[in-house]
Amino acid sequence: MKRIPMLLQLALILFCVMAIPLSILTWYSGAQILRNSELEIAESALAGLNANRKLNENALNNLAQDAVRLSSTHIYDRIRNFETYAELGENYGNMSSALTVLNELVNLNHRVDGVYSTYFYLEGANYVISTDKGITTLDRYEPIDWIEQALIGRIGIGGIWVPRELSSGTNVISYVLPLNRLSTTTRGMIVVNLRESQIESYLRSSEPGEHGFVLMRRDGTIISHDDKGLLLTNGRELPFVGEILDQGIKQGYAFHEQNDKRLLYAWSFSERYRWWNVSMSSMDELMSQTRAMQRSILLLTVVIFFVGTLLSVLLATWLSKPVRRLVHSVRARGNLGISGRNELAFLDAAFRRMQEEEEGLHLLLRQRERDTRSLAIHNLLKGEVPEQAVSMFPEPHCLIAIVSIDQYRNYVRQANSETRSYHRYLFNAQCEGLFPEGIHAYSVYQGEGYFAMVINYGEEEAGRNGEGIHAALAAVRTMADHIFGHTVTIGVSSPSALNGSIPDRAAEAMEMIKYRMIEGSRGIIFWREATEHSSRKYVYPSLSERRILNFLNAADSDSIYKELGVIRQEILSAEYISYDNIMYIYNQLLSVTIKHLRENNINTERIFTGRGNMYSAIASLDTLDELEEYMRGFFGEIIQYLTRNQGEAGHGERIVRYLEQHYCEEIVFENMAKEIGISYSYMRRIVYELTGKSLIDYINQLRIEKAKQLLLETPLTIAQIASEVGYYNVQSFNRFFRKYEGMAPSSYRSAKTNTS
Template structure:
């Protein structure tokens, strides 16, 4: 404290301390006064806007959290609806369901895994129309027992309509469920099964615990009254947390405010200021991006004004305390700043008068201290420079990766680009991704890692292939991808220089390393920040390898023209294909497959996702054919074969087509073999019946009735097996018996005719001569 009186005494001679002190003090006091005044005047607007902003942010967080949960449930429901075990169970009858215990256990385990992965799914179950059973996450139930004892819904739900009318994944609203003798409010979601049939074979039901909504909304925060509602497109309330505010008088008015403002919520989100019963309310809403729900928060704004008055008093108190504190802090700060200056001045004075002893000089030698600091900084700088040179390749690779990801601005590049040895003077930036193909060299397959020299080699090829209008820098992105950043001007693209570069890269690696790449090329952009967009486009192009094949160059402009959003596979064509497969006609089945492939893959372009969906649908047709023949995949393809997994493992269109032809050929061959076996049994049964009844009436209709077939179909399979028609077979059999009787007995021709089943001797004689070539009498004499 001695410094202040001394400074006032020597104010005229040494005014540095005083000038700094009063200057900073005056500036701080003026700033505090101005800020306090402005803060007081604008506090009301700021408070209201802050509340609205925070409430809207909270509402968006609620919407995103709930939509994310609903989308997860929707995704889980879609995956379950495509599960081959569940699809198989849809076609099992009630009687057959007793023999499918293992299948049902697998489905129950699968449903339980979905429930375990989500803490808020109280239960989920599947109703099977044909078997009239329910499979839940805990077991298998008879439908009546399930709805009356296990999972009792207290609301009036028309289950007949739910189970037999097709509906996609949607919310059935809030329900109260008595599950395991515990009542709990839930939000119910339903989805018809299977996906590709409009006559449901079953229904998947998911119940989401209402506590999830309470947790997301979290009730009262910091004394705020925020009443939330979730309503659907029919204005039904799915959920509300108004029970948390039952003691608040304004809560009673909130629902009336909701009903008055529902009709004017016509945009995706918004804020409405309204009054009801003389009290102000702020209504904020946002519509869901994944379903028909609207999220609404209603806030009584009267309490904000009361808080503003409190803020006014606090602001005045803070302003006074800030002034006092600023004076004290300014004094201490200025004193600290002035002390080194004073020491330096004293040091200079002492040095000039040469009155400094060594110890005192060391204690007050600020210049040496500063010199030591400068020396230390210099040495540290040299150490950092050495470290930088050693880390230069890593830093250069990181910069290139950051440029690829769009995380480097033009300004940042100008600061560090030259230090990293990267020169990008041209206005256009383009990303190219090289992806190693599956049939690369054995070394790469074994190690799944690119040789780092490949990066340098690609840059070397680029330096030879690209002209003065372009630069190229490459970096290894991961174990199987390498990225090139092209920086060029417009003249480079007019000359199509990129094609020469890519061709040289491909030729070199094929010749030298037995290695092929599939190359994805993004568009050129006019700023470095947009490199991430070009990189994303290049990766997206590589998805179309399934269409174009490996060892190809795929430009984003090619794949962006592909507009096929759905595949063409009508239900009538699927039914026809199932019927043909069951008949064993592989030629007709191949004709239909060729037509499907032509309509979807040759006449138009399709996205990779739709191509995979088309082939999965064809696999589903094959499985449906197997089940309709009352057979199984094991009987046709053997143990351990999952045709869905085998299809997913095929990465190219031609591989998938070949596998589909193979599946259908196996099914048709199996159907044909089984059909021939059945026809042979019918033929043997007919022969046995004829042998026992050849001497009586043997019409085609009578025999058909015995073997339980139509006469026309019996005639068809009889000719197919024996090579002769039914009438000729009967005549030839009877005539063989007649020949034996003519040779071995003394019976007359008429008696022989009657014995072998002919009505009269005349008819017998004509038939005998037509088949044998001689009359019965002539035959006996031979």
Template sequence: MKNTKQWILNKISKINIKNIPFMVELYIVIFLVLAIPLVATTYIGTSVLINYYQDEMGKFANDSLSALKKNSELVLDNYETGIIKLTKSEYIYNIKNSTSYDKLRSSMSNSKEAMDVLDLLEDYAYSDPMIQSIYIYIEGADYAITTNYGIVPLDECRDKGIVEEFQKSSSSKLTRWEPRKIPTSQNTKDAMGYNNQVLSYVYQLNSLTTSARGTVVLNINEDRFHKLVNSSEFDKSSELLIMDQGGVVVSHENSENFMDNIKAAPSIQLILGREEQSGYVILENIMYSYSKDAKNDWIYICKHDNKLLMEKIYSTRNSNAFINLIIMVIAVLVFTILTRRISRPLNKLIQNVKNKEGMELDNSRNEWYLLEEAFRQITTQEEQLKAVVKSSESGIKKQYLTEVLKGNYESTYNGIDPTVFPYDNFVVIILAFDQKEEFISRYTSEQRYYFRALLLSKGEQMTVDNGVIQGVIFENKTIALIVNMKSFDCSMTPMNLKKQLREIQNEMLKVTDNSFSVGMGGCHHGLEGITKSLLEAQEALERKIVIGRKSIIIWNSGMEESGSYYYPYQSERHIMNYMSSNNPERVADEIRSLIADIRSRRDISASNIYQIFNQLVGTTMRYLVETHSNINEIFGDMNHIYRKMAALDTLEEMEKFILNLYEKIFSYLEKNQTDETNHINRIISYIRENYKSDINFEEMSEKIGISYSYARKIMKEATNTSLIDYLNKFRIEESKNLIRQTNKAFSEIAVSVGYNNVQSFTRYFKKFEGITPSEYKEKKDNQ
């Protein structure tokens, strides 16, 4: 590949530069032919562009103005619809006959009805910050109900002129929006930020909405209406106003222009003189786009100042024409010189490159591109070759380390440097991210791979005296580091490694929220010692459940499995007893006590701890099954519980998980007990309502929504009697009342309480009372 690059460079160095005869004259002619048309087309094109821009700008402005008008109409229509809905309220109907302010104050019911109307108006007004006030005036009444003054006599209402004005106005005017200035005591904004400039809409109460008669006035703040309408359609250099057909300003961003008559302005006269509903006019480089609203007789006008833009266009046109001429002169001269000097040898060089094997070039492109593409392909091929070689070496090395960790010492891999492990002493370190399930759910597979690769890289960068560190991503996505040393200091070497590992833990927390824990095995001799140290590192890492997350655990002989197994049978019995007595507090205390006991046993293995809680959960499940509890309703998939427990890192997490498990159980039992009580009450009610007829208990259970066997079970537990005995006891109690209070025959009484014959009645009476019905009657008669 280097020979190919050198070959191209040699070809370039051999290029001979020669003079070109008479080429300059040819390019001067070409320049003159092109320059004059270029300048002419520049000026003509600019004029066309200006006309096109003005036309497109006018169309865009009209489209924006139409959208703005529709938005405005939609806002006003929503308010009109809201007022109509408001008048349909029964509260307004209730006050239609309340015309006297004095009677209104003296009558509690009338006052309440008026206050209901005021609340109705205030709820609607306060729901929209643009609404400044709402008035309602009942025909013939001497008071008005307003959101800003409350319920006041008409002569005390500061804005009473609006009522009098619209009473005198024609009905056609009552359905239009009108700009207005509300009378105020001072020319300032109120506490809500409102001024006295409003758009008023008056609605005459009619039979379509209510039988009440009167007028509703809605005032919206003109300033806020203008800001809402002009919120996004135009830039800051544009100026929007709304006026009526008479030239009176309805809305303007400058409040001082509100209700001014601008009909005499030249631009306004041009717009008023046009019959088109929308369009634009240009006056002294200022564009006025307009759109007429037939419903309210309004005209929306937007003013766009194009003066600066036109000046810039003309200035740019002149500058471009001059620059184009200069560039053309320079380009022709440069092109003349360079073309003659390099065209022939360059073409020959390109042809040689095209004929070179391994090159894939686009013959339709120019020579410079072909030359650049040739160098790019050569560089890419070199980089790919280097990457393949490096990846192959790395992959073989990682596979070799994995096999050695698994104990396959006899495996041979071509290309492995025999000095990869130059020494005879080995220590294996296992690094694993904490909170495995949270780590998986929090990050994508690509992110998790990046974090593991980063952790592996940092681990391999650790230093050890007279030693090397090799690493690989091992089983269960853990990081395995093999520390190969010439000598091992039992006290200093582990401490040095621990210090560096602690620094890596802090560095990793800057890029990921998950910490990692470390298990470090003992030092062993020879390749066989790698597997021994690996097992010790894994055993040390399991101690994380007792020590906690972000721990660095160095293996010692005290961690070896003792062979003894511990299980807290007494704690298990206590927990089961507390569950039977429905005592969740004592269960929680017992679990905390169990956790403390386990933590105090420093020699207990991690596998023993998991076995304890697996067995405790299993015993709890058996108890729930024996008490007819629905385990699937409480937990769902039981395998999910065991998987969650296996993924817990620490005793603190295990304690929280187990406590939450029992909270779910007690919550279910409490709910189930409540449901059971409700079912018993429904059974008893059903029996008492239907005891006079034959009761089919299976049909009864189906109506209640439970099984027949469950109905028998809960009835027995609640009353200590069966369903049939409860029914017969109730029938006998009812028959006793009939015997005492009436002179009916026993056969008639038997039928009235649900027995088909007097023999059955007598048998059950004697069963529950110990005497016959006649003996009972005789006994009561003698008392």
């Protein structure tokens, strides 16, 4: 074709524009009609169903494997000796072990999409560790009595999948995995609740049109369905589904008439989970698309034939002369070594060769220049003075400026890695052009939101005290605001010559960035010489600390906020204060407050749930304003919690007084709650928060204390004492006495009598 004249090629184009589209459309029409035939549609539906089934099975298998791997670790051994929630709360070590288990469960949640919650239940314990409600007692969590029934008939040591509805109304598929006796001596089980909607996302067809699906257990119980009202019902009652299950064929398809509609049913049986997967599609809708496609193809063929013919004629008459004239001009101006080709091939080869040569040259030059310059600057910041740096920075004076993105963590959350990479390239490319003539500046990225800029200037700029540099840095700051969508703070070092002291100047600039804490962000901070006060340490505001704790006891938020303002003003008025000193003040204030709350038996976990690591949070803040705002929120949450729980104190006193008066009697807790005027569940929560014990533990402790007194002060028998303190048989009395005192009542009496 390259040797055929252009006019002959245009004639061929006329034929091709008409013939080729007609051939393609004919082939396309036949292929689409075949694809949309009934058998082809059925095979495609079955293949799609199997693909969705395998996707669902792989997702469930991955989740089960993650749970099995977690069960094979020894992390649960840390808490196997803690059978009660009270034992967990006895000290920080116990609770830390439980929190470690909780963190592993949270990590398990994040490995697979759609997990609603995960919890671990230690056999015989009165609590669970869950990702939705944290570490809580069984009576405050959803019922788990269904697990024993679900494990009946389990084969092997693996887990089982159980469809159910949570007490919150959420439909889930629960994976129940008892801990393996071969890998750990801890008895318990892991339960992972996967949302039914996640199963639906795997099974729902992505093809256009009307579709339906149903996932059933072997007995016909519906696990997942697009009609949520049918979940956990008998799927055999659905139209035609019962017939499919009775056939016993593990996979296939069939056509079924229903309500004047022709439906395609495809089914597949999962050998791994013993589940039935069934999909339903409307054949009428699929065939209507085929008929509409045929009409569209015919119309498109006519349009293409007409437009192709017209365009071919226009190309033959319009392009002929201009192209020949252009070819003649190119051949006359330069010998490109291209001969024996027609006009179009000649121009194509000539322009391609010129373009490739030009692009290659420019790319090589840009890449070489950029790499050489960046390497020279990095070496200069390390203390080396490469030859390239001498040509890049010909003037005698140098400054190092560090540009830091304010609130860098927020910036990282808002921009993905590709966007951040583009921002860095754009910043380095543009900031160099903001400096006036005679000042040479180059920038490189140092990581963690920091850019290092080497600024080289001469005697003229030095004589003007760096006015041009100051103005350029202000322009850099404005430009950075626009690029990053965040403000920046710039730290500037002291002047230096282009020598090995450059790393020291960079350290000075980094030190100036820390002044952002006092002076605020979006500033340009120049190096300041150390003063005689630099070695002094700021005295910690202990008086403010005591006042804040007193105001906290009184729930006086306004006074606390004023005292926080006093601390801030003291910091600002200090002649010198370091960044580390400021961090120490606020870290200490956090620690003292939390210690004060715990000493007053206030549940800090309930107050600060969801806040994360508070010490890391304040370390990431840039200014005093942000620190004060964070502390206001911190104390605001505490006061809000204390205010909300004041009403519970009065009920607590009535409950304790009632139990102390009636502990020797048989107490019906529901009737007791009605007499006090609150619900039974609310009463249990108040007792636990007030005493740290459950209702049962508290009343048993009262009885045992009275029994100890009677053992030492009266000659009553063990049976008489048991009846006197409210136990109706000696066995129960002995069991509870051993639980709380570690010995039998008779041994306790003997030991105390011999001692006295």
